Amino acid sequence: MQMNWRRLFRFRHFYLCMVCALRDSFLLRKKVSVRTKTLLLVKVEAIGDYIFFRNFLALTRQSAKYKDHKITLVGNEIWKDLALELDAAWVDEFIWINKKKFASDFKYRKELLSQIHNKGFETTLQPNFSREFLWGDSIVRASAAPNKIASKGDSANDIGLLKMISDTWFTQLVSENTQPIFEFTRNKIFFEKVLNETIQLQKPVISLDKVASAEYIVLFPGAGEKIKQWSTQNFGEWVRAFRKENNTPIFICGSKADILLGEEIIAHSNGISEIYNHCGKTDLPGLLQFIANAKCLLTNDSSAFHIAAATATPCICLLSGRHYGRFAPYPKNTCENMETLYPKGFYTLLQDEEKLILETKYSSPFSIDEINVDDVMLAFNKIAK
Numbered sequence: 049m050q051m052n053w054r055r056l057f058r059f060r061h062f063y064l065c066m067v068c069a070l071r072d073s074f075l076l077r078k079k080v081s082v083r084t085k086t087l088l089l090v091k092v093e094a095i096g097d098y099i100f101f102r103n104f105l106a107l108t109r110q111s112a113k114y115k116d117h118k119i120t121l122v123g124n125e126i127w128k129d130l131a132l133e134l135d136a137a138w139v140d141e142f143i144w145i146n147k148k149k150f151a152s153d154f155k156y157r158k159e160l161l162s163q164i165h166n167k168g169f170e171t172t173l174q175p176n177f178s179r180e181f182l183w184g185d186s187i188v189r190a191s192a193a194p195n196k197i198a199s200k201g202d203s204a205n206d207i208g209l210l211k212m213i214s215d216t217w218f219t220q221l222v223s224e225n226t227q228p229i230f231e232f233t234r235n236k237i238f239f240e241k242v243l244n245e246t247i248q249l250q251k252p253v254i255s256l257d258k259v260a261s262a263e264y265i266v267l268f269p270g271a272g273e274k275i276k277q278w279s280t281q282n283f284g285e286w287v288r289a290f291r292k293e294n295n296t297p298i299f300i301c302g303s304k305a306d307i308l309l310g311e312e313i314i315a316h317s318n319g320i321s322e323i324y325n326h327c328g329k330t331d332l333p334g335l336l337q338f339i340a341n342a343k344c345l346l347t348n349d350s351s352a353f354h355i356a357a358a359t360a361t362p363c364i365c366l367l368s369g370r371h372y373g374r375f376a377p378y379p380k381n382t383c384e385n386m387e388t389l390y391p392k393g394f395y396t397l398l399q400d401e402e403k404l405i406l407e408t409k410y411s412s413p414f415s416i417d418e419i420n421v422d423d424v425m426l427a428f429n430k431i432a433k
Contacts, residue, residue, distance in 0.1 A: 363383075366424070
């Protein structure tokens, strides 16, 4: 039955993509004049993906190849506030997309694609390795730029046939190592090839002023998928263990959608003092500052993990092991005071890391809830000095 549902989903997705592609094609009938020295960058994925991408905006703006171009970025509206706070200096114009609406509302989709098409971009860049037909690829196609550049990539986020179709929409596909490597490194390789420059960065970096002494701990229980979330019972048990040794205030952070998770953690903490549900109480730039100034972050595999890495905040990240090597762990010697913890059984597979990377490309054989609270405490005592 599970396989039938999966096939149904894939059929519906394929059908939707084909309908959208057909409707989008009518936009291309309108001829527009190409404006020279105009560059469109397309990045419509989640917050963590933006963190892995944003440093290359400045490098593109400063590059010999594009320093005299007008740069437009099509971005996901969920990280709009953060991009305007951090990267407005590198972008001349932003176009924001609601991904859910873009896939379901034909009028909205047509209006947005028409806006992009009518601007007459000379060059379009999409750095995603695992591209998406319905979103990023369709936006690049609608731009109708004479130069459309993307990563050759893989079909991890889509059906292989759809990728074969959208591959024909680009004028240049940049070949990269097809083996799973750290995503920031992959972005770096892409931009080095496109810009024809050597890039020194080894990890995402966000530069900001931090307070001299941090006096609180942040818990971040949310994640994009349920299988990536350590249970609220485990978080509550950790809070009780932590409070036996430390009186530092604890703030549970996240979006409004995580408020219930915060309430459950507090309930499982059994009346522990100085623990606060801070979910939904800050915007994204505010959350960035809050994490950056924390004594330590305890988080699932989420955007908070990458914010901590970029701001050099001591961090413990809990992971099931899926996508091992692609988004975590960070390469050795790139992040100080960072611990990544996996289910106990997962460590037995680390003896053959290359095989492990391939086996966890799409899933993990272990549950994140197999991570032991005592091990999390040991990790905390190691990095939160």
